[in-house]
Amino acid sequence: MRIKTKIALFIIAPIFITDLAVSFVNGIGNFRTLKNLAEEKFLSQTENIALRISRENEGGVSISRTAATAAKVWFADRSNSTTYIRELLQIFPSFVGASIGYEVNADLNDFRSERGIKNLRNGREATFDDAVDSYNFRANPTSASYDEWLAKSEGGRFAAYWNRAKGDLALEPLVDMSSSMYSAGLKKKLDSGSSEQFIVTEPYLYNNKVLMVEYSAPIMQDSRFVGQVAFDRDLTNFSNFVSNLKSSSQADIFLLSSQARIIACTKNQNLRTLSIYDLYTDDSGAFVMSFLRDENGRLVRDDSVSTDVSKFGSAYRDILSAAFETAKNSGTLSENIRKVSYFKDPKTKQTYCVSQALVRPGNWVVVQIMPQSEVLAPVFAYMKTEALGAGVLILILIASIVFANSILRRISRATSAADEIAQGNFDVEITSVKSNDETSGLLSSISNMARKLRMAARQIEDSQTQLESASSAMERVSANCESAISDFGSSASSISHAVRNIGDNAAELSKNADAVCASANDASDIAENGRRNVSIMNDIVSGLSSNTSAIARRFSIISERANTINSVVTAVSKVADETNLLSLNASIEAEKAGSYGVGFAVVAREIGRLADQTAVATSDIDAIVKEMKSAVEAGAMEVRNFAAEVDGAVAQMAAVSSAMDSAITKIQSVAPQVESLSGAIGGQRESVADITANLANLDAGLEHTSELIRRAVESRERLRAAVAKMRDDIKDIKPISSDNG
Structure with a gap:
């Protein structure tokens, strides 16, 4: 076996294979570590978004419960209760409106309140004839006429709503108490035995004016539901708040209610109130809304329109429904599943990373969707670096082979020269090599050895003659030594x-x-x-x-x-x-x-x-x-x-x-x-x-x-x-x- 083959088999190949194996093992370990870190970062971002929204909801629930407690203290004092709600709304400008309402004749003053409104309509003092000025209209400006108050107050029922929709606070009658979620839904929740003394409503269109969610808390008297206090948050402002929580321009955030309706969406604001199960996209990636209609402020499917949804893309519907069901099945929205899901769009072939987190109170779900290339960008960058390292290793291997061939050629020349010298041919000529390594030194040493052997051969010839003369001289010296020994x-x-x-x-x-x-x-x-x-x-x-x-x-x-x-x-x-x-x-x-x-x-x-x-x-x-x-x-x-x-x-x-x-x-x-x-x-x-x-x-x-x-x-x-x-x-x-x- 030639030395070239030995170097390749026993030096270069083991080093290359060992380094490649180590790089492969380390690459797999580092890939998993970086992937876990990237997923953890993605999960933490989603949880942070959920935490920020939870704090907003906690603030709304806390304010509504505080106001309900005050309303309990001031129960039957309708004027002060109305003024108190206005003052709270002035303190917290993030709410678009606030309301307070009693059950029918809960404080036994509905008749007196209706008479007070009629007195004002007729130009009299509100308190004339033992009437009650429930809303203190002299101090609290109203945007509704007295006839509207009489028509909507249901016989003098206490129902005050402060609206900030036009900038300034204006008092108007509170509507839909008997059927709305902020009142009827709250009462139903309490009757079901829930320990939560509040409700966060689904998004809806209030009074055909403003899309909102409400934080409503009950007014209780002797464990009896007698009314509620609610604070409203405009979905437009809420959507802007959610948009500001985006950690990347390629990230999409969906905020889902407990009934799987979209509260806020950074992808398209027009999707608010839509059920995630009606979410489709066309070939261009735009959301399809042609088969939807508005029903009391909510987007619902229009059954009168015949549409084949199978031809549309369902990536977002599938992503959101899977995330929502995952959160729901983890304990009826009681826990977060700390896991990143991967979803591949069958149409675009693009893979997305999905994570979800629970928002309390309200049992909302935050879903963050981001392309895998964005989430795992550090991992892919590391893989590119590893690939570059492998390329460099291959280049080093090639350079090592070329360098080894150069050394072996010089060794071959040295071997040939040594064979010539062994055969007695000292007239070996070795061309000089322009290099300072050991092989050039070897060739130079062999050349010097040949030259010195030529000189040694000549010296041997000369020594032969000298030995012959020395032999004659030794004979003479021997005779002289014998004589000297005798004298000594x-x-x-x-x-x-x-x-x-x-x-x-x-x-x-x-x-x-x-x-x-x-x-x-x-x-x-x-x-x-x-x-x-x-x-x-x-x-x-x-x-x-x-x-x-x-x-x-x-x-x-x-x-x-x-x-x-x-x-x-x-x-x-x-x-x-x-x-x-x-x-x-x-x-x-x-x-x-x-x-x-x-x-x-x-x-x-x-x-x-x-x-x-x-x-x-x-x-x-x-x-x-x-x-x-x-x-x-x-x-x-x-x-x-x-x-x-x-x-x-x-x-x-x-x-x-x-x-x-x-x-x-x-x-x-x-x-x-x-x-x-x-x-x-x-x-x-x-x-x-x-x-x-x-x-x-x-x-x-x-x-x-x-x-x-x-x-x-x-x-x-x-x-x-x-x-x-x-x-x-x-x-x-x-x-x-x-x-x-």
Whole structure:
């Protein structure tokens, strides 16, 4: 098997197959992950739309229930209830209208209310003749005449409707209470036992004017239904709100009521109120509405028109009905099915992604439809990237094959050149390759090898001649060696005798060196003891110096204390003089007192005598202190002189110690040198012994050398035979061109 095939089978193919398998496995895993992420994003968008609509419905239900609670508190106060509904409608402008109505004579004021309207029609006060102004017409403007109020109020029944259809709020009679979903439907729901105290109506045309849905809540009195409050949302505004929730221009959003009617549609606004089961498209994709008619504001199929719907496209009908049924079957619209459905239009062959979500309150269903290409755009982009990677891998494979072929061609050239050289043809020419890779290096190396082999062949020829001349020279050398060996034997005997004399002298010298070494070690020990004694003496003198300094400091302190005693003695002398003067004055005063001062005179004399004794003692103390101070100062002077002498002695001891250290160091350095000398002499003795032994072996070596010379002669003969054989061997080498050298 050629190397090209081996590279393809065992290197390129495994790498390519492994990389392709890894890319395929990773591609499948990444495709599933990205697909799940794209579907999750699509589902989240639909759920977010449903959440936004649910918040709108919750707001409508909350407002209607709050208003119903207030109406319960103000039950029978029709005027304030009417005004309250108007104020709420002003606060929440997103509602197109709001209404409040009672059951027939629920508050027992229908007759009085009708009489109040008649009073106003007749130009009287509304409250004339115990009548009731139910709507406070003076404060609440109305767009209807009093006759219309009388005709539509059913005998004074409370039925007020605030309409914002023309911009400004206008009060008008509430119609269709007995048959409408906001009243009759609410009452029916409550009678069925529903726990929900509200209703979100199906889309319908109110009073042949406005398409709307209503959020209606009951007014209850003693668990009895007595009326309702409703707030209306225009489907046009609601459709605009839904359109603003679109996440993509290619997305279509359908908002379906609980009865599968379209509340809002971003695809076509004209489809509102249409049942999804009547939804068809023509070949152009437009919705077919030719077989539909308007019935009380709702689009229904016109049975009078014969239409074959099988020729129309039913993609949207099938998509919406499947989504609606999926939501309905998931628990009667109680749960969302978090799943993306795929639907392929049989006419256009286009695949759509469909997701649905439940809207509460109202049990509406939001259906979002988007082309699969839009939903899975990130997945398709990834697949394109994977395909591009596979293409790049194929290109790399092709480039690898081309590159491998180029390398193999060079290897083939190198193989051919090696075969030529193996056959003895060193005149191989290899064309140079313009490349810096290993193959070009191989070809260059083979070319250099051929050139060097040519040079080696020439050198072999030259060596042949040189070997023949060397053989002759070896013969002459052998004869000379035999003569030299004979002369060397006699010289070796003389050398052996001289070496023995040297050994004897070395032994004597070694003994003397050992004695000197022992003496040097003893001197070193003595010097070391002397250095330790000098060190101890130095420490003693240093301690004496420090003690002398301490004594000098003590003498200084005693001198200072003596000065202090002098000052005290001076003070005591002054006190004694004062006391003596006091004693004299006391004696004079005692003389003046006569017999009365006799005792005082005795005391004065004793004080005078004590003062004289104190003065004498003070004088003695002063003399003693002065003598002590003189002695202390003299002692301090002696101590300082002694301290100076001690310091000098310390310095001399330090100098002596330093000189002794130097001497000890030199003495100690002698011992190692002597030991080294002794070791050298011992080594010399061993060397002499070795020389003697070697000389003894030399004779045997000379004999061995003679034997080697004889063998060299034999080798010379074998060399001649080898030269002859080499001459025969190089005959196989092809003649070498002289121009290739």
